[in-house]
Amino acid sequence: MDDLPVILLVGGRHADDIEAEFRARYDRDYRIECAASAAAALDVLRDLVAGGVPVAMVAAEYRLPDGGGVELLHQVPAVVATARRVALVPTSEYVEALDGLRAAALRRDMDTFVALPRGARDEEFHIALVELLSEWGWSVSRPTVSATDVVAADGDRQAAAVHDLLERLGIPNRRLGPGDDDARAVLEEAGPGAELPVVRAYNGRILTGATPAAVAEAMYGGFDSIPDGSIADVLVVGAGPAGLAAAVYAASEGLATIVLERDAIGGQAGSSSMIRNYLGFPRGISGMRLAQRSRVQAGRFGARFYTGRAAIRVTPGPADEPEHHHVHVDGARLCARTVVLATGVAYRRLGVAGIDALVGAGVYYGAATSMAREMADRDVYVVGGGNSAGQAAVHLAKFAGSVTMVVRRAGLAESMSDYLVREIAATPNISVMTRTVVADGGGEGRLQWLRFDDLGAGTSVLRLADGLFCLLGAEPDCAWLPGELALDERGFVLTGRDTPRESWTGGRPPASLETTMRGVFAVGDVRAGSMKRVASASGEGASVLPLVHAHLAWLREQEYGATV
Structure with a gap:
């Protein structure tokens, strides 16, 4: 029971009904804790964090004896940044509170708000909660069951790439050291002298010297199985x-x-x-x-x-x-x-030799959400100003001590959706370095430092760094396409009326999405x-x-x- 993640309920006038609803659905897989006020809830959270107990969700009633539930939820990330936050609104107050709740959601004071159930089997209420708990379980919690085991030595970059692939596919997996008890059966099945990393896929297949490509093919069937x-x-x-x-x-x-x-x-x-x-x-x-x-x-x-x-x-x-x-x-x-x-x-490469040599060892191209847990309390940098970079920064901020976004432009608004710009501004451990580029970096075996050039001032600064996530904009992968398939000057595929006129048939262009x-x-x-x-x-x-x-x-x- 003590190792179960916690759902903390903070109730006001409807506290008993809220507790009964949550216990009826979630008491087996989560430890339900209750608090009668915002102040008490913060004390409970601090004790849980100090004891190393994972907190999956904080659900607070809209009105509490010592203030508002939304105000409490706003304070939760300062204690535990990864917990999902839900405002529970009595039906009688829902319409009146709606404008304020929407504004609070835009400020990221909470993850969502839901009306309290009015009777039995309010599945819409529970769908909202289950979606949040599901995302918490994938992105924060360690899997309690494993569909795939990866046996590798510490720091194995190939194993890290396999792990990232499995996370992106949503396949629960474990990383085991060669000396771990649970790894022995996998290594015995692989045979003497098996090359690491060794992967046991969910279908029982054993892969030695595993690569992401080999694991992906093992998951969904090989090309050799295509009927002649x-x-x-x-x-x-x-x-x-x-x-x-x-x-x-x-x-x-x-x-x-x-x-x-x-x-x-x-x-x-x-x-x-x-x-x-x-x-x-x-x-x-x-x-x-x-x-x-x-x-x-x-x-x-x-x-x-x-x-x-x-x-x-x-x-x-x-x-x-x-x-x-x-x-x-x-x-x-x-x-x-x-x-x-x-x-x-x-994603485009930085083109900095010292940094590109550390890909997989503190340097990552793409969001690499699987590595967010490894960045706990560390100093992390995100290069890029698009939506993907913004989403990565917000996610990393739940784990890292600090997240710094590095962008060439004068601000984020030119290239990022407004909702993400607001979310970044509302996240206290995210800062933004504008008109700046990453000029150099390095470390002994993994990333340890970065050098930044200020494009406006013409100055440089060195900083310690534990992680660099590069989301630098897009380049098409079209070099493999035949010459008769027309591309634009940047290498993107031309279609429809944008194709060269000499390729048209009888003066008519291809269909709108045809090459x-x-x-x-x-x-x-x-x-x-x-x-x-x-x-x-x-x-x-x-x-x-x-x-x-x-x-x-x-x-x-x-x-x-x-x-x-």
Whole structure:
């Protein structure tokens, strides 16, 4: 009982009803603690933190004997930054309090607010709580069960990369040292002299000298399992929001659908700790959860996923198969009537040798939410001024002693959504260095220091640093595409009327999302002119389906005409 995470309830007039509701649902998996006032609640929290007890949630009634519940929730992060905070509002006060609650939510005084249940089985009330507890369990708590074990020595960068992949996929996992009791069975199964890291996947498969690509392929099936002669109606390259949306809609409409992803399903969005402006999720959703749900949804409609290998070439079919495109990966070739390019973008490298030599040892490209726990009480820097950088900074601030954002611009508002700018301003341990770049860095075996150049003043400063997270903007990964597929000057894929006029057929441009290769489409961040947001990428992934259907219909007409 003592090792259970705590849900702290702070009640006023409805304290007994609140306690009864929580105990009925959560008493088995959480330790329910109660306090009768804001002052008492803060004392309880301090005692819990001092005793090393994890606090999953603080739920406070809107009106307390010594003040307001929202005011209490505002103070909670100073004691325990990772606890989820919920205001519980009696139904009779809800309408009157609504404007103030919305303003408090925008200030990030709390995570959400919900009306108290008016009777039995108020599932909407519990959905709000379970979503928050689920995100806490993924991003803060250590897993109580493990689907995958990773055995490696301390500081093994390959193991850290595998761990990050598993976290992004939402797969509970443990990192074990070679001498740990639980590691012995894994190493015995791997055999004498097994190369570390050793991974035992959830399907029981043992991987030695494991890499993220090998683990990803083991999770979702290898390319060698693709039946000979199979032809997909739609082959989606890339499983970020755009690719996942295309897969869901294609498979749901009965099209044979294959999805290729070289890394973790979810793409860059899958590493976002919390996306708060995605339609339909008023309390926000992590990138991992969004990717996980989308993958399951597509899979239930029949889409097949193959991960761990990058697409290296796409070619038209040979003369005897003109209706097919061939997509090649290392060691395999897949055939498809249409191809949807949804490869997204990659974060730009700093290009500083001393820093890039420490990738995986204090330096990370991307949000790397799996490393946030390792940054407890440390000094962390986030480079970048976009939404992904802002989300990473807010998440890291729940663990780190300090988080400093480093941006070239004069401020964050030019490149970041307003809700994130406000959230950063309201987080006391986040600061922003503007008109600044990272010029150098280094350390003995891991990152220890950084040098910053002030672009305005022309001065430099050295600082101690424990972590550097680089989210520097986007570069498309299109070098593998054939020359006949037109790109813009920055390397993004051109579609529709933006394609060169000499590539048009009969004076007509390709369809709106179609490239200069007929039957090959581009959606999401890889497409020139796209909005570079999760919602717009998902929208393009869905919007490509009518164009796919039109191309498939054209192929049928060509085949029918050839046989008449």
